[in-house]
Structure formats: structure tokens, C-alpha cells
Amino acid sequence: MRAAAGLPLSVSHGPYQAEIVTVGACLRTLTRDGVDLVAGSEPGEMCRSARGAVLMPWPNRIADGAYDFAGSHYQLPLSEPAKHNAIHGLAHWVAWEVAEHTADRVVLTYELQPQTGYPFALDLTADYRLGDDGLTTTLSATNVGSTTAPYGAGLHPYLTVGRRVDECLLTVPATTWCEMSERGHAGPAEPVAGTAYDFREPRPIGDIVLDHPYGGVVDGATATLVDPDTGRGVSLTGREGIGWLHVFTGDTIKGREREALAVEPTTAPPGAYNSGVDLVAMAPGESHRATFTIAAVTGS
Template sequence: MTPSPTARRAATGRQHELRRGGAVVVVTELAAGLRSYARNGVALTETYGDGQIPPGATGITLAPWANRIEDGRWTLDGKVQQLDITEPKFGHASHGLLRNTGYSVLEQTESAVALEAVVFPQHGYPFLLRHRVDYALGSDGGLSVTQTLANDSAASAPYVLGAHPYLRIGDVPTEELTLTVSGRTRLIADQRLIPRSSEPVSGGTDLRGGQPVSSLALDSGYTDLAFEDAADDTPGGPREAHAPRVARATLAAADGRRVWMWQEQTCPYTHVFVTDTFPGRPAAVALEPMSGAANAFNSGAGLGWLEPGASASIRWGIGSEL
């Protein structure tokens, strides 16, 4: 007997649904990805069909590096390491080693899930690590994500952690939204999207006061972010005795509705990707929290090192006013 189409497994594996505070989240087995997030019936992230893999890496988590490593090559203790080239267009190793890996569930409740996958030693990255991703919905429907990388190797391992969510506000065309990012410095990349320098934001690259998405064509990193006291968009944050400080990147509609990605100070970089190639969308905006810059394995900008047995975490999330 041929299984019905509805019985087939999604291309991204098991789907983990979370509900709380009027919000619904779907997290995928593949790449511990954020497949969808809606609050009060309003879609706040881009999504995709059951038979698709995440277009434009939408929603996936990134480890043990985020963004690109130039030519897939870096140096460890004087020896050149060569990674597989996973971005043929530019010839780089892109978005880490777990984007095509399934994550196991460690624990799950109605409003939270914890998943984990192993980075095995391989050519170009000779380390054994575990990447854990915790998704949780707050009482107000706000979403928080904690990513933790643990080093099970006998040697220190380099890393950058990040994620790749695309934000939206329901059916409002994204090109009609206004984008605000607090970064005071923009990374200047070459034609292959590798940062070569940085400069203070100015003119059309200054997003601090908001810029129409329709006027932007960006694939750029921002840093020197403005970190402020956590507000109600951080589930539990403002009620904690020592609430963390967060930076925000916001999309706003003309009717006053807003959605934002917040990130704690463990993520001092926001990569902004404005594209016209997302399937079925004239414009889409990825707002990517990152602990280091693109090509950090070569530049050292924001690169972290984990000692044997040590771990490190980043925390980010999505809030909204609807």
C-alpha cells in the first residue's frame, strides 16, 4: 500500500510545535531550525512547505561557525585546514557544519523544546563538540532561543555561534516595512562577501533611525550595537533580578505593528540580509544574531575558543507589538 502524502515525513524531519501566550512555533529536526513563528495569528517569520529544505537557510541555527569562512580555509597551529566548499557561487564554507544534520530532542514541554546534535571531527575542523538549542515561549508569546556549544575534544576549539531567522509582519509586503538596526559600525565586504574593513554607518547604511526596506540591498554585518535593558519582549528577562541587556533589530509597518529580533551581549554582531530571491516574496529580510563576524576564523573578529570540557552560550529571540 502506498502511503498517503500526509503520512510522509517533512523534508526537515520531525516538527516540534510549541504553544503559549497566543503564539505558535514550529521547530524542525533539521538544523534545529525555526520553521515558523506566529503570534495572535500573525506570521512573524518566513516559512516554507513540507517538501522543501529551508530556502535561503531560513530559520536554521549555525555552529561551529556562522556566515562564511573564506575559501573554506583557515590555519590551526600553523597548519592549513581545508573545509568542504558549501557555497559554490563564492567558493566559501558557509553556515557551519550542522545545517544538514538532524537534532535529537533532549526534553520538550508544551511551550519549550531542547535539541542537540554532535559536530564530529572531520577534515578542516578536527574537533568533537555538542550544539544544544533551547526554544522557549514566554507568557506573552515572546520567543527566546539559547544556543550552547560544548567542547568534548582534548584541544581548544574555535567557534562562532549564530542563527538565520527571516522576519515579517503577517501579510504586509516586507518591502513596505521600515528596518531599524542599532549598529554604529558596518563591516565592508568585498565582492565575495568577505569583510575587509569597517566604517561608521552613514547615509543609506545607517539604519539607526530606520530605512525603508524597498531602498535597501544589503548583505552586511553590523556591530557596535546599542545594548539596552531588556524589555517585555525577553521572556522572563525584565522580571529577573539581573536582567540582561539586549540590542534589537526591528521591522515596522505603517500601521504601528512591529517585530524585532533581540540579542544579548554574547552576540555583538547582527548580519543583515535583504533579498529579492526568497521564494514567493518580492523582498525578505534576515536578521542574524552572531557571536563573531563573517570569516572570523581568519580575521579573529569575535572568534571564540572553547577549552576542553568548556561550553559557551548565546541567547536571542523575537518579540512583537501587534
């Protein structure tokens, strides 16, 4: 019998352990000293609520699955039919190939073929490496087709400190945020200063509902989620190619509402295929990389 999640691949380094699965190249678990840093899917199960999913060749939503690029109009299948959107790319439910699996590293690859709504050919790679500083993930793509391709990337980890997010302290080192429509479409970026969405300094999440992109994220900026009672915490540091963090309190996840906080490092905000904001136009032969690190907060 074939597991819905594909092949589980375990890695470890010092106190850190992780499991990545081949369907969708999803990050299923990450622990330090046996303590969960991410809340993933159950062993062998389908990746639900995009837990740990790789988001390529676009993160988040494309309204109506429709976009214009380089003078042509394209229509994608609607993978979120209830809201009439195409969501989280084309690599989530496919089987990736294992290119490398060592004690502390997993490299998975996928050949994305031209298809309805996305007639571009990309070679995709998800590289997970454990080290003293935690789990560093590099998402990369190379345009192996003959025309320039629109592109974006991200990951969808749910960070956890073992309690509801309401009482946790959140830090998001971002200078802008975007309002969101009921269908999950982003408005123009606005300064966080003076708004309820300003988490540049650590403060309790409280009852605020978050499903918003944060911009102005610079290389090395670190978001943190900390339990103020125990000091247990987890961080996500954006590096090369990461200019946005999408933060989601999980209010729409039936039975698991607000139990963990999605902090999604992305190259662009929702709707970039139409807005053009930080959209990568990848010429034939060109490559793109995006890198970030998830770790336990020091002293937790």
C-alpha cells in the same frame, strides 16, 4: 516516507505559537495571534535560503573554505561552490536529537564529530522557549575534544510583517557595519554614522540592497521591522553572546525577493575564522552561550 525537514515540534504560550524541526534544529514558524513573525519553509520541505537555520560552529562564510588556527591550516568542503565558500557551519542538514519537548519549550542536541576541515568535537544545543515576551533561543556549545576549537554561532530567521521590505521601517541598533565583496566577504568594520547603512533610528528600507553585518550590538539591543501603515511589527533582541546582526533583504532569493528581511543574530561577522574578529577559541571542557528573543512589536 521520511519528511525532508525531519520531525515537526510545536510549542505555544499565550498568543504565541512556533514550530521547530529536527533537521538542522530550524525555526520553521513563529506567530502571535496567528500572524506570522517569521517567513519559514513550507511544511515538511527542506530548509531553503537558510530560513530559520542554526549556524554552528560558524555563521556566514569562510572564504575558499580555508583557515588557519593555532598554527595549523584547515580546508573545509565548499558548501557554496558558486562563490567558493564554506557557508553557515556544519549543523544545518543533520538530524538533531530531541532532548526535551514540553508545551512551551523544545531542546535539541547534536554531537558534532571531528571531520575534514573541522577536526574538533563539540556538543551543540538549540534551546527554544516561548514566554510572555516571545521566543527566546539559546544556542550553546561545549568543547568535548582534547584541543582548543574555533567557534561561532547564529540563527537565520527571516522577519516578516506581511509585505515587501521596501516600504517597511527598519531599526538596527548598531554602531558599525562592514562592506561586503561580491563573494560575500566582509571588510573591516566602519562607523555607520553618515552612511546609507545607518538605521539606528527607524526609517524606510527603500531600495537599498542589504547583505551586511552590523557590529557594536550591545546586550539588550533590539532591531525592529514595522509596517508603517498597519503598525504590525516584529523585533529581535540580542542578549548574551550576541555582538552582531547580519541584515539581508533577500534580493538573490529567486521568486521571493525582498518579501522578508533576514536579521541574523550572530556572535561574529563573516570570515571570523580568518580575521579573528570576535572568534571564540573554546578550550577543552569550556562552553559558550548565545541568546536572543524574537517577539511581536508592542501595539502591533
